[in-house]
Amino acid sequence: DSGVTQTPKHLITATGQRVTLRCSPRSGDLSVYWYQQSLDQGLQFLIQYYNGEERAKGNILERFSAQQFPDLHSELNLSSLELGDSALYFCASRATGDYGYTFGSGTRLTVV
């Protein structure tokens, strides 16, 4: 157990639907990063939050959004889902001033 918890582990949904992925960072870590891993694109950075505020955006679609709550857990919302959104979605957390990133075990999203 890495200390970063992601739920659910697996998610199957239909095109056009909306889903929410949840991430609880390691205790005390203020930074949360979301990544998408697909076969054709590899591991791509989506978005980062630090202590509730958005810090950086990567290759995140407008249909996707995220937030970090006061208890530091984060949610990634994916809407108007398309077949191409099928991927593994990872969350990682990092402590302030620390160089190490701890990854969760991911959520496998399948859009049918």
Next chain:
Amino acid sequence: SQELEQSPQSLIVQEGKNLTINCTSSKTLYGLYWYKQKYGEGLIFLMMLQKGGEEKSHEKITAKLDEKKQQSSLHITASQPSHAGIYLCGADVPGSARQLTFGSGTQLTVLP
């Protein structure tokens, strides 16, 4: 933007053989991370390198960062089936968020 190129893309070795995986950056590396991933699972942190010429070892895995800080290598000595998986190099993207950008990965198969 910074790009990381990993080689080879895949590697099949006999148990007991040594092997090397390379990661080359288009820009100077300020922090280079090596992760291992079992197919469909989370990323396991192996090592992090920062200084030119730095070398770190953990059990039978050694990682080096060259003096110019644009290339890193991961060397496995006397490979075992437990070493099989996908090896990913990731680089710190300079800036306040310090998200990671990743190479496309090297799929390692170790034949018993």
